[in-house]
Amino acid sequence: MLNLPLLFTLVSTVLLLYRYVIYPVFVSQLSKIPPAHFTAPVSSLWIRSKRRNGKTGIQSIFAAHNRLGPIVQLSPNELSVASLDGLRQIYTGAFEKTVWYSELANLGIPNLVSMLENKPHSLQKRMLSHVYSKSYIRSSIDLQELSRVLIVERLLPILQKAAESAEPFDAYSLNQALGADFMTSYLFGTGNSTDFIRNMKARKETMQNFRTKTRGLPGKEKASRELDALILSLCESAGASSQKTLSGASSHPVVYSELSTRLSKSGxxxxxxxxxxxxxxxxxxxxxxxETTRITLTYLQWELSRDSGLQAQLRSELLTLPPLFSPSSEANLPNYGDIDGLPFLEAILKEIIRVYPPSPALLPRVTPQGGAVIEGYTIPGGITVGTSAHCMHRNPSVFPSPSTFDPFRWLGKSEVKRREMDRWWWGFGSGGRMCLGSHFATYMLKVLIVTIYSNFQTEIVDDEGIEQEDSFLAGPKGEKLMLTLRKVEEVKE
Ligand code: HEM
Structure with a gap:
């Protein structure tokens, strides 16, 4: 007699076994790709365990690439790729972002980072590209004026005082204030900007809100509401000031005005x-x-503070410039053309972002409906694929001793070698979703480095927990870097 229930159980078990084990491990197109862990083809447990508590699992993914090559499977529907072919296919092939990004919308409205579809994204990006382009940044009178206000009126008096008192200060916290004040001044004009460089209380409150929101800590909703309220009030002030002629001491709300005007005209x-x-x-x-500015500047100060020879070499290059902002002389506007052309400064910045990329993790995208071929493997549509700056930057055949901070590796290289290094350097991403603020960030960082290191020598007092945290934006685990300053004149004596 045919035992129907038994037959049903048997057939179901075989089907399930085929669907969830045999097919993914032996038959599917993805089965040809090396798994980062033996369970990866059938389960996402392994990668999920590496990503617990907001971690990205980048060290385990990097270890898997070292063992298995440029493409590895992380789960039944996720791959990591670390190669130039991967970059080209995924990011210039305009694969769309994964739904993970949609959580980064503010006020319930998508923005460039959180938009998933490429079409609305590219419309909005085009509206903003002009004010973030290199040529605009190089010639912007507003940027020169806001740099003068922030550096001469706000930053230098604080640094001067720190040098005179020889009191340690937390560079990581000050760098956060610098990023915020530069950004809000460019977005909304200096008359409407935050003043976190001088106002520690306001700095702490707002930055705590950013921390609570981005890490999803208890109180996240309240922190989000307070940040929303802050940005709405900054927009309101910028809207009011863009209607009137500004006094000489204020810069225009460059980005706010540009986007408001373009959006209202777009139809x-x-x-x-x-x-x-x-x-x-x-x-x-x-x-x-x-966060990106803060992380980059902090690691730069840390590496320079560990090596006074490097600092001296940088300073001798900086002193070839015409006189810059200094606490003792009349304020001069930095000529950004001159600053941008300094090779050692450029090498230091590139190397800091190579070794300590502020966002080292995978930047996930989805393969299009028709699938894709990456590194010779056929990948079906709807699979999450991503590349990471951490893995790209640590290819030893391109960057020998990849974990070592060595700015000289960027200098005196042949055209061919330099081009190869540039292609593997991925600090700002690439393609249509590449960083919008890369030229602004470079400007801000270079002007700040020039200001600090033309005038002062930095020394480490406490760098406990300086190693990079495993999170999407990866600052020092200890969330601090205590430094002291000495005036350059005193260093020479
Ligand atoms: C050292 C400084 C910076 C680094 C290393 C950096 C890095 C990056 C990277 C890697 C991406 C790609 C993210 C992804 O595809 O998921 C990105 C996107 C973006 N960044 Fe930056 N960034 C920096 C500074 C800035 C600044 C100052 C701004 C200010 C405007 C900015 C605005 C953006 C925006 C709006 C996007 C999204 C672009 C898009 O999707 O079209 N970034 N950044």
């Missing part, structure tokens, strides 16, 4: 209401600008 079905769309975008730039 296309772009986000509504416009004021919230602008505010969402402004909060996005503020968040993107603060």
């Amino acid at each position: 296309s079905p772009l986000p509504n209401p416009i004021n919230l769309a602008v505010a969402s975008e402004m909060l996005d730039h503020l968040g993107a600008g603060i």
